[in-house]
Structures are given as C-alpha cells and as structure tokens.
Amino acid sequence: MSIEIASFPKLELIQVADVVAREKGIEREEVIEAMEQAIQKAGRSKYGNEHDIQASIDRTSGEISLVRRTQIVDEIEDEVTQITLDQAHKKDETLTLGDYIIDPLPPIDFGRIAAQTAKQVIVQKVREAERSRQYDEFKDRVGEIINGIVKRVEFGNVTLDLGRAEAILRRDELLPRESFRNGDRVRAYIYDVREESRGPQIFVSRTHPEFMKGMFKQEVPEIYDGIIEIKSVARDPGSRAKIGVLSYDGSIDPVGACVGMRGSRVQAVVGELQGEKIDIIPWSDDPATFVVNALAPAEVSKVVLDEDQKRIEVVVPDEQLSLAIGRRGQNVRLASILSGWDIDILTEAEESERRQEEFKTRSTAFMEALDIDDVIAHLLVAEGFASVQEIAHSSLSDLAQIEGFDEAIGEELQSRASAFSQAEQESFLKRRVELGVTDELAEMDGMTPNMLVVLGENQIKTIDDLGDLASDELMEMVPDSGLSIEDANSIIMAARAHWFEEPQITDPSPERSIDNEE
Numbered sequence: 442m443s444i445e446i447a448s449f450p451k452l453e454l455i456q457v458a459d460v461v462a463r464e465k466g467i468e469r470e471e472v473i474e475a476m477e478q479a480i481q482k483a484g485r486s487k488y489g490n491e492h493d494i495q496a497s498i499d500r501t502s503g504e505i506s507l508v509r510r511t512q513i514v515d516e517i518e519d520e521v522t523q524i525t526l527d528q529a530h531k532k533d534e535t536l537t538l539g540d541y542i543i544d545p546l547p548p549i550d551f552g553r554i555a556a557q558t559a560k561q562v563i564v565q566k567v568r569e570a571e572r573s574r575q576y577d578e579f580k581d582r583v584g585e586i587i588n589g590i591v592k593r594v595e596f597g598n599v600t601l602d603l604g605r606a607e608a609i610l611r612r613d614e615l616l617p618r619e620s621f622r623n624g625d626r627v628r629a630y631i632y633d634v635r636e637e638s639r640g641p642q643i644f645v646s647r648t649h650p651e652f653m654k655g656m657f658k659q660e661v662p663e664i665y666d667g668i669i670e671i672k673s674v675a676r677d678p679g680s681r682a683k684i685g686v687l688s689y690d691g692s693i694d695p696v697g698a699c700v701g702m703r704g705s706r707v708q709a710v711v712g713e714l715q716g717e718k719i720d721i722i723p724w725s726d727d728p729a730t731f732v733v734n735a736l737a738p739a740e741v742s743k744v745v746l747d748e749d750q751k752r753i754e755v756v757v758p759d760e761q762l763s764l765a766i767g768r769r770g771q772n773v774r775l776a777s778i779l780s781g782w783d784i785d786i787l788t789e790a791e792e793s794e795r796r797q798e799e800f801k802t803r804s805t806a807f808m809e810a811l812d813i814d815d816v817i818a819h820l821l822v823a824e825g826f827a828s829v830q831e832i833a834h835s836s837l838s839d840l841a842q843i844e845g846f847d848e849a850i851g852e853e854l855q856s857r858a859s860a861f862s863q864a865e866q867e868s869f870l871k872r873r874v875e876l877g878v879t880d881e882l883a884e885m886d887g888m889t890p891n892m893l894v895v896l897g898e899n900q901i902k903t904i905d906d907l908g909d910l911a912s913d914e915l916m917e918m919v920p921d922s923g924l925s926i927e928d929a930n931s932i933i934m935a936a937r938a939h940w941f942e943e944p945q946i947t948d949p950s951p952e953r954s955i956d957n958e959e
Contacts, residue, residue, distance in 0.1 A: 455503045461567060471570040473498055480505060488546065493522045511542040575606045576641035579634045586655040587645065591625045601627055606643060614646035616715045617679040628713065630655055648678035653719075656710045657684070661699055669695045672724045675778035679717055683735060683775045687724035696721045720775075728753065728782055735776035739765035742789055749925040752783040759788045803827060811857045820845065821854075829865075833858035869894050878902045887932045892919050908936035 458476065462469040480496035484507050488494060493510040511522060513529045513536055529536045536542070589601030589608055597612035599621050610629055621627060629645035630652035646652060654671045663669040669688050676682040688695035699721045700707050707719055725731040729744045732753050743756040757765045765786050766773050777784045787795070800822055807818040810829045824843050826832055832840070832854055840851030869890030873883065876897030882904050883893055899918050901907055907915075912929040924932075 455498075455500070467567065467570040467574050470500075472567060473500065475565075475567055475570070480507065484546065489521075491519075491521045494546070505548065507546040507548065509544045509546055511544070513538055513540050513542070572640040576634065576636045579606060579631070579641060579643050580636075583631050583634055584651065584655075585631050586628055586652065586659070587631055589627050589629065589645075591621045591623050591627060593623065594621060599627070601629070601645065603643070606641065608643040608645045610645050610647070614644075614648050616647055616717070619647070619679070619715055628656075647714075648676065650674035650676050653682060653684065653710065653714070656713055657699060657706075660706045660709050661701070663688075663693060663695075663698045668693060669698055673779050673781070675775040676717075677771055677775060679715055681718045681720070681771055681775065682714075683720045683722055683779045685722045685724040685731065685735070685779055696723055722779065728780060732776060732780050732782060732784060735779050736765050736772065736784075739772065741765075743792070750783070751781070752785065753780075754785045754787060756787050756789055756792045759790055762786065762788050807832075810861045811854060813854075813857075817850075817854075829858045829861050833862045866890050873897055876902065879904070882907060882936075885932065885935060887924075887928060887935075889922065892922050895919050904936040904939070908933060908940065 455473075458469055458472040461472045477496045477498055480498075481494055484494040484496060485492060488509065493512075494507065495510055496505065496507050498505055511524050513526055514523045515526070515538065517523045517525060524542065526536070526538055529540075529542060532542065587601075587603060587608065589603045592600045592602040592607065594600075597615070599610040599615070601608040601610055608629070608631070610627065614629075627647075629647050630649045631643060632646050632649050632651070633642075633644040635642045635644075651674070653676060654674050657671060658664045661669065664671060668690050669686055672685045672687050674682065674684050684699075686695040686699055688698070698706075701709075707721065711717060711719060720737065722731070722734045722737065725734065729746055732755065733741045733744065736755065736757075739757055739761045741755055741757055745754040745756075747753070755765070764772070767775075773784050773786055800819075803822045803826075804815060804818040807813060807821055807826075807829070808815060811818075811832075820843055821832065826835070835855070837848060837851050837855065840846060840854055841848045873890065873893045876894065878893050878897040879902060882888065882896075882902065885904065885907075895918055896902075896907070901910065901918070910918075910933060912926055912933060915929045915933060916924055916926070
C-alpha cells in the first residue's frame with residue numbers, strides 16, 4: 442500500500458481504506474483513524490512536536506484537513522498549546538474557558554522520510570486492529586473444536602492456520618507418536634485464548650478430555666441434541682479413555698447410542714484419536730454403582746464407601762485383581778478420575794485377612810479396657826462397636842438387645858466404659874500439660890485430648906505452630922482422628938485468624954489523656 446497520501450486523489454484515499462479493511466478483516470473506520478494518526482504525526486514532525494496538531498479525513502470525500510489547536514485556560518502551563526482568556530478575547534469575544542482556538546494549516550508535502558514514518562504508523566495501527574479483531578473473535582470460542590491446516594512445525598510444536606488467525610498446538614498437547622507435516626488438516630480443541638503484546642495466542646489441544654467430549658458431540662446426534670449427556674471424561678491420551686454417559690430419555694440406551702451401528706460412531710472417534718480405546722460407562726448418581734461400572738471389565742464383589750474422605754474401597758475376586766488395576770494401574774486410575782473418588786483395590790483374601798486382624802485388634806482392646814472375657818468382646822465387635830467411647834455413649838437398650846446380654850450386663854459394660862474413658866481423658870490431659878501444649882490451642886473447636894497429645898509430641902504446642910501447618914500435614918499427624926480435608930482446613934484457618942486481626946492502637950501519652958479529660 443503506497444503511503445504518499447498527499448499524492449492520492451481525495452476519493453482514492455477512501456478506496457484504499459476500503460481495500461485494506463477488506464484484506465485485513467477489520468473495520469474501515471479503524472483504517473481511516475490509522476491514516477489520520479499518520480498524517481498527524483507527519484504534521485508534528487514538520488511544525489514541531491510541541492504543538493497540538495490534529496488531522497482528519499472526510500469519510501465521504503477523502504478531504505484531508507490539518508489544524509493546530511490552542512486551549513483557553515486560567516493559568517498557562519504550556520505557552521505553545523495554551524492561551525489565557527484575555528488573549529483569546531482579542532481574537533474572538535465569544536470564546537470561553539476550555540474552548541480551543543483552531544488554526545488551519547496548509548497541506549503537507551510528504552517527503553520520503555515523512556512518508557516512511559506515516560507508513561509505519563498505519564501498518565502498526567492496522568496490525569493492532571487486526572490483533573484486536575482476532576482476539577475478540579476467538580475469546581468466546583474457548584471450548585470449540587476447530588479445523589486448521591498445519592502451517593509450520595518447530596521443535597515438535599505445530600502452528601495451525603485457522604484462516605483469519607493462527608493457533609498453537611504444543612508438543613505436550615499432541616497424542617503420543619503423533620506427527621504432522623505442512624499442509625495436513627488437523628482437528629483440535631481450543632482450551633485457552635490469551636491477549637499478549639505480540640498478538641492473540643490461541644492454544645489448542647488433542648489430549649484434553651473436552652476434545653473427546655466434543656468429538657462425540659459431532660458423531661452422536663443425541664449428544665448434540667441434549668438427549669444424552671457426557672457427565673465425565675477420563676483419558677490416558679493415545680492409549681485408553683473412559684466416558685460416563687447419561688440418557689434423559691428412558692427409551693434410548695446411552696451406551697448403545699454412543700457406540701452406534703456396528704460400532705461406527707465410536708470407531709470414528711477412535712480413528713481420530715490414533716486408536717485410543719474408549720470404554721463407555723452408564724452414569725449413576727450412586728457413587729458405588731458408578732465405580733463398579735467404571736472398573737469394568739473387572740467384576741466387583743463388594744464396595745465400602747467413606748464419604749468424609751471421598752474414598753471407596755473395592756473388593757474383587759483374587760483372579761480379577763490384575764484386570765481391575767489394569768496395566769500400570771491404568772484401569773483403576775481412569776475409574777478414579779472418572780468418578781472423582783479415590784479407589785482402593787483389595788482381593789477377597791486380603792479383605793478377609795484385614796477384617797480378621799481388625800476383629801482381633803478391637804476384641805483385644807475391649808478385653809484390656811473393660812476387663813471382660815473374649816466371648817463378650819467378640820460379641821461387642823460383631824455388633825459393630827469400634828471403640829470404648831461408643832459403648833460408653835450408647836443407649837442401654839442397644840446393649841441389652843445383644844444376644845446373651847441383659848440390662849445388668851449392659852449397665853456394667855457402660856459403667857466400666859465410662860470409667861475407662863474418664864481415666865483416659867485425665868491421662869491425656871496430664872500428658873498434654875507435660876508436653877507444654879497451651880490452653881489456647883486446647884480450647885480450639887475440633888481439638889480432642891488425644892489429638893492434643895499427638896500434636897504436642899510433634900512439637901505443635903501453640904496456635905501459631907498449628908497455623909504454620911498445611912492441611913495434609915495435620916491429617917498425617919492425626920490419621921486416626923477421622924478428620925476430613927475440609928475439617929483440617931477449618932482448624933488451620935481458625936488457628937491463623939488472629940494473624941489478620943487489626944491491631945488496636947492506644948495512645949500511651951498520659952498528658953494527652955489528662956488534657957482530654959479537662
């Protein structure tokens with residue numbers, strides 16, 4: 442584009458702006474404003490940068506006007522661009538403070554240097570407008586799947602031509618063993634658009650879980666129409682994936698719809714993902730049922746949920762263990778990501794052995810604490826009692842209903858359990874004091890005598906010591922306390938609360954207080 446603006450016929454200047462606007466995909470007004478700034482800069486170079494010079498181009502005729510502005514002010518700070526009201530009234534008595542005196546300037550005869558400067562201004566402004574347009578176009582397209590053509594490959598990173606912009610497909614966002622050459626057509630998922638000084642950066646991925654979700658949306662009309670929803674996705678990119686699907690129409694099987702006739706729909710996705718195997722799992726709001734489904738093809742014998750820790754224990758037959766875990770733990774890892782629960786896998790033999798060990802440990806603890814024989818201890822454990830405190834706080838009717846027990850036995854057990862608990866509490870209190878754990882820490886909500894002793898043994902003796910801990914450190918110190926991550930966070934934040942309190946400032950001057958009273 443030639444920049445010797447003064448040599449243009451006036452109407453041709455507008456035509457040039459139209460052409461540039463179409464080529465760059467930006468507004469005609471933005472191009473004309475860039476031209477005006479270029480003329481304005483050239484004008485300041487000729488008449489002096491200290492002057493307030495403004496340029497304008499008529500949007501219809503292309504007429505260029507160049508003026509110098511002088512502002513009317515009370516006190517002059519810049520003699521070149523400002524004038525007092527008295528001085529202004531010598532020229533025109535109707536002028537008021539804040540008005541500008543406009544002096545027309547003759548047209549500029551652009552020389553080579555001025556033309557080059559103007560060209561640089563226009564090119565820069567047009568480039569900025571183009572970048573702004575690209576960012577505005579793509580910032581709301583995060584989450585879409587786009588088609589692009591490979592423009593170049595550098596150090597494993599692929600640059601895609603999207604037509605009116607470029608996207609970056611980084612090496613770690615490619616599937617394993619995947620390579621592209623210039624001119625290849627690629628589908629990818631837009632996961633981020635950033636506005637940077639060098640222009641908008643559009644980042645795309647082929648490993649993102651949402652890429653697989655978008656692929657199924659394109660291949661399965663029921664997902665596109667909202668009849669079937671993909672509730673969650675877990676991927677080991679290029680190797681294996683699991684998706685949880687839910688149908689809002691009872692007559693449509695979500696798994697069958699995603700698989701398609703003879704597997705046509707799922708195979709289309711598998712082909713795009715370089716042979717990545719996909720398990721399609723029926724979604725369930727019941728976490729136990731969904732985890733069992735997610736561990737397929739392994740068979741599950743039993744599940745035990747810990748909702749506080751969001752952990753689920755899964756028991757499988759001995760011969761199903763390797764299938765449930767998968768190669769390098771892949772099957773159980775994907776099932777855990779898909780369900781959002783931590784999954785522990787046990788064989789039936791391991792679970793039986795552990796239950797026997799727990800039964801023996803609890804029975805021994807009851808025998809020692811309550812001075813009872815093994816038969817009574819076994820009955821208490823079989824009824825689900827896990828600690829002496831539970832026996833002390835249970836109702837007498839619950840104890841009396843145990844086979845072979847009556848109210849007298851129940852009362853005696855409760856009496857012994859209460860006495861043991863009280864003695865234990867006194868022992869914990871004495872030990873806590875010996876360790877130097879402060880009363881302030883002991884009075885915090887959520888602290889038990891046993892926890893205070895454990896914390897003291899770990900040199901956590903004040904609320905400041907507790908506040909310095911991370912949540913996982915606290916949970917590791919007191920693993921038997923039953924604390925959830927939310928409980929641990931609450932305790933630590935309560936310990937830190939006084940760090941953020943506003944200090945109370947008092948005036949130490951006795952003279953001032955006396956004067957005030959007087």
